[in-house]
Amino acid sequence: MRFPAIVLAFVVAALPVLADPPTEQDVRGWIAQLSDDDSVKRDEAQRRIESLDIAWKKTLQDSLAASTDAEARARLTEILAKIGRIQWITDVTAAVAKARAEKKPLLVMATPGAPDSFS
Amino acid sequence: MRTVTFADADLCAWMNRTFVLAWYDIKPEATAAGLGALQPTYSREEIAAYPEGGGGTNVRAVFCSPEGIVRHATQGWWPAGRFREECERGLACAGAKSLDAAKDLRARGADELIKAANELAAANPEEMRRPVRESAVARRVAALRLRATTYAQMEGAIGQEAVIVLGDWEEEAEGRIMK
Numbered sequence: 001m002r003f004p005a006i007v008l009a010f011v012v013a014a015l016p017v018l019a020d021p022p023t024e025q026d027v028r029g030w031i032a033q034l035s036d037d038d039s040v041k042r043d044e045a046q047r048r049i050e051s052l053d054i055a056w057k058k059t060l061q062d063s064l065a066a067s068t069d070a071e072a073r074a075r076l077t078e079i080l081a082k083i084g085r086i087q088w089i090t091d092v093t094a095a096v097a098k099a100r101a102e103k104k105p106l107l108v109m110a111t112p113g114a115p116d117s118f119s
Numbered sequence: 120m121r122t123v124t125f126a127d128a129d130l131c132a133w134m135n136r137t138f139v140l141a142w143y144d145i146k147p148e149a150t151a152a153g154l155g156a157l158q159p160t161y162s163r164e165e166i167a168a169y170p171e172g173g174g175g176t177n178v179r180a181v182f183c184s185p186e187g188i189v190r191h192a193t194q195g196w197w198p199a200g201r202f203r204e205e206c207e208r209g210l211a212c213a214g215a216k217s218l219d220a221a222k223d224l225r226a227r228g229a230d231e232l233i234k235a236a237n238e239l240a241a242a243n244p245e246e247m248r249r250p251v252r253e254s255a256v257a258r259r260v261a262a263l264r265l266r267a268t269t270y271a272q273m274e275g276a277i278g279q280e281a282v283i284v285l286g287d288w289e290e291e292a293e294g295r296i297m298k
Contacts, residue, residue, distance in 0.1 A: 054132040086131045088142040092282055095141035096187035105190075105213035106183040107138040107206065108281055109120065110288055112146040 034072040088115040127199035143285045145292040171262035182209025190221040192273035229267040236263035
């Protein structure tokens with residue numbers, strides 16, 4: 001039986017929402033991958049960790065305290081500085097391009113001043 | 120928004136995962152001239168007393184489809200919980216299958232807010248007789264109604280390209296005196 005294309009498209013589009021949240025094993029694996037010899041794998045691991053819920057902050061802090069790998073420590077430090085803080089893009093044209101490329105919705109705050117003004 | 124709403128780490132982490140997030144300074148000349156604190160800083164007590172929806176056109180949020188078309192918009196300051204609700208609505212509108220579907224979602228959202236306000240007011244007649252500043256219930260009713268009002272106020276932006284809407288707001292803000 002052939003799936004209608006529109007049903008298949010819906011299922012594919014819904015996959016990120018339907019995917020199971022990462023497990024402890026997943027996260028520990030990504031943290032270990034921060035020390036991988038392949039820089040592409042290190043970058044991918046960092047992207048995955050940066051998208052984690054703030055509930056994982058303690059795990060990341062503990063990993064940083066235990067890590068002896070300079071690269072992993074630097075990346076974990078960078079991740080922990082960002083986690084729970086919004087990563088604003090101040091070039092809206094670039095933000096639209098990113099949203100289009102990643103097929104993600106865009107939220108723009110429009111107000112006087114820079115995002116870090118008097119924060 | 121910066122110091123209260125966006126200090127909520129859970130909200131921020133969720134926003135980071137869910138949206139591409141952009142910040143548009145509607146008064147870039149003032150920022151570049153180092154006019155720094157364009158608004159006064161508030162004490163903890165003043166922040167706690169700051170009315171929901173306050174700030175009006177000085178703080179707006181637009182929620183766009185991945186193509187950069189505005190699908191939902193609101194204005195004013197909202198604490199983290201209320202802002203999360205608007206983000207959830209914005210997310211639904213941004214992902215709606217058509218602009219008309221997004222407008223329907225907004226219209227239903229405004230109706231729900233008005234209905235919630237009216238039910239809360241009807242259930243608390245004594246509170247509604249008190250001045251707004253003296254009643255948390257009356258303030259909540261006012262906030263719900265204000266949110267519904269902002270939907271109507273922002274209707275003109277819906278369906279427009281975000282870049283154009285933001286440019287219009289920047290022009291509108293030129294010469295406006297910051298208090």
